Amino acid sequence: MADKTPLVLDVDGTFLRTDMLVESFWAGMGKHPIATIAASLRHLGDRPRLKAELARIGQPRTDLMPVHAEIAELAQIARNEGREVVFASASDRELVERLAVDHGLEGKVFGSENGTNLKGTAKAEALVAAYGEGGFDYAGNEPVDRAIWERADTAIVVGDESSAKAMAAAGKPVQSFDGTWRWRDLARALRPHQWVKNILLLLPMLAAHDFTWATLGMVVLGMICFSAAASSIYVANDLLDLEADRLHATKRFRPFASGAVPLLVGMGAGAAAGLVALLGSALLGPQMLFITALYMLLSLAYSLRLKRLRWVDIAILAALYTLRVVAGATVTGLGVSAFLIGFIFPAFAALGAVKRLTEVTRARNDERLPGRGYARADRSKLLNLALIGVMGAVLSFLAYGFSPQAIALYPSRLFLWAAAVPMMLWLIRMVRLGYEGRQDYDPILFAMRDKRGIGLLLMCLAAMFFASGMWESVF
Structure with missing residues (x-):
């Protein structure tokens, strides 16, 4: 007799190679940054309300979000066998419903709503109420999902090896899938190949014919600071451009757009690079710190809004390159x-x-x-x-x-x-x-x-x- 046990899929990090709350935040930052920041601060302690507000402001396109191919295939096999396949997520219920429609899973959906953050024990109780104890298979990706796996028939674990081992040790049937990200993809997101543009810091030194080692050393330090600053802005730009990149012929393969690197990991790396840039520039003097901060602010303004303005975006790009030359003059004490x-x-x-x-x-x-x-x-x-x-x-x-x-x-x-x-x-x-x-x-x-x-x-x-x-x- 065919197995008719319902297959319940977590969304963030399991069916999707991304997180819908973070997607909503960056979609909102790209469209209405002030409203997004205000909502984030206002509802920081109320997760269900925060998710609902950010989803309303950002209106992220769920149809473009990257899917975990193996889990999508698992879901398709289950549907072909006549099993019920549903989403159960801690994300905002309306977003989960839209995602279900996008992937032909119309029907029962579980999501956060009415002040309830459907995560961990709360999700386990909802699923047991719907299907009974051990009456469903559950796919998840975090240690918090152990409360659900313990009450499911089969634990389907994406990326969380420690939880997979713990469930197997407890006698629970386990299916494991790889859901890890790779450092080389994060390095690709920082775009080190773009650092070559900071060779412009050498121009004042070359123009003045000052070829001393001391001058070159200061320029190299300035280039390191600008490279870190550029990487931090590239991360922010890619997070703001998720939707546009996914619609692009080649940019859709970028680490964040494709889901190769989690958005939260990217946010942490971008913040770290920005901190290195500012601290390093501060050590090179207040003028260099001002120029680096100006470069980062102008770049961020470009990413948030100015790149969408015709002709203005080109002027800003030219200004950002010019600032590199000014930084080279500042860090060496040479005139420009x-x-x-x-x-x-x-x-x-x-x-x-x-x-x-x-x-x-x-x-x-x-x-x-x-x-x-x-x-x-x-x-x-x-x-x-x-x-x-x-x-x-x-x-x-x-x-x-x-x-x-x-x-x-x-x-x-x-x-x-x-x-x-x-x-x-x-x-x-x-x-x-x-x-x-x-x-x-x-x-x-x-x-x-x-x-x-x-x-x-x-x-x-x-x-x-x-x-x-x-x-x-x-x-």
């Missing part, structure tokens, strides 16, 4: 000329436009990009903005050749002006490839792999090297 700022800002405004240009060119339809303010119709405007940025950067570079600093540092200024040619060709190449959709979604990382582009940049650096007269001094 107006010509350098005049070159960096429009150059990175052009690359910011290229980033958006690539996204709209590779978009699947004519609608606005998820979480962004652009659509395919904006391609020509983005192209014009990118070309204006290229023009501004080149003109500033040429104007620098007439400055007192350039006269003092570059005896052969003809080579300095000649360096503008490969630099301009490189920028135009980046714009063209973005317009044709032949880049990936980060022009800086693309540039690090683009052999022809690297060749043009090396030609630019070689011309500047000759212009400085260092060739004679070295050789």
Whole structure:
């Protein structure tokens, strides 16, 4: 005779590779940050009310939340056998009901409501009342679920090895599934490959031709602080962009969007990285601390709101790159000329436009990009903005050749002006490839792999090297 025992599935961390309360919080932060923070503080001691309020404010899309494939398969097998399959979660009941509809499990649902946090013993009592003692199989993932497994027929354990061993030792039939996360996925979420952008802190040192070990050491310390700051913001950005990333062709594989790393783990790692950035910057001086804090605040504002504003987002991206240069000048005590700022800002405004240009060119339809303010119709405007940025950067570079600093540092200024040619060709190449959709979604990382582009940049650096007269001094 076929087994008709109902299969009861916990949701957070069991059926889903995420937590709906945390999902609701970050969805709310992306849409209504002030209301979300206020609700979190107001109902911190009332979990059912907190879950209901955050679900109402954030309205997270349950249909996009990552599913534990093995548990979903288990549920499908049970349904094919004619068994009842239901969700029983401590999450807000309305969210659980929406998730059930998304996955074709309409019917009985258990969730937190009316002041009851359906967790542990409370959930066990509700399930026993519905199905009787030992009248159901239960899938969960936390030690708190032991109170339910003890009263179930079969304990289905996801990731919690200690509980699986304890249930087996007590004579309970146990099925175990892997639900652990991996450190390499967390490292991927911190995006160490993006730290290469902090090479911009070297520019003031290079522009001043100050190649002492002491100066280099201070720059390296500044780069470490900015790398930690960037990682903390990347984590926050990914948590705020969960829905948009899950709708994206490639970003849906990111650690938080895919459920490879728990959101709470990411929050802890992001907070730790931010603390390292601020404490390290404080040791380098109050000015460096101010610049790092400004960078983090501006980046957070960008993630929360500004990246959704057309044209404003590109200006903010350029400003964030410019702040890296200012940080390099601050940490070394070297000045940063107006010509350098005049070159960096429009150059990175052009690359910011290229980033958006690539996204709209590779978009699947004519609608606005998820979480962004652009659509395919904006391609020509983005192209014009990118070309204006290229023009501004080149003109500033040429104007620098007439400055007192350039006269003092570059005896052969003809080579300095000649360096503008490969630099301009490189920028135009980046714009063209973005317009044709032949880049990936980060022009800086693309540039690090683009052999022809690297060749043009090396030609630019070689011309500047000759212009400085260092060739004679070295050789």
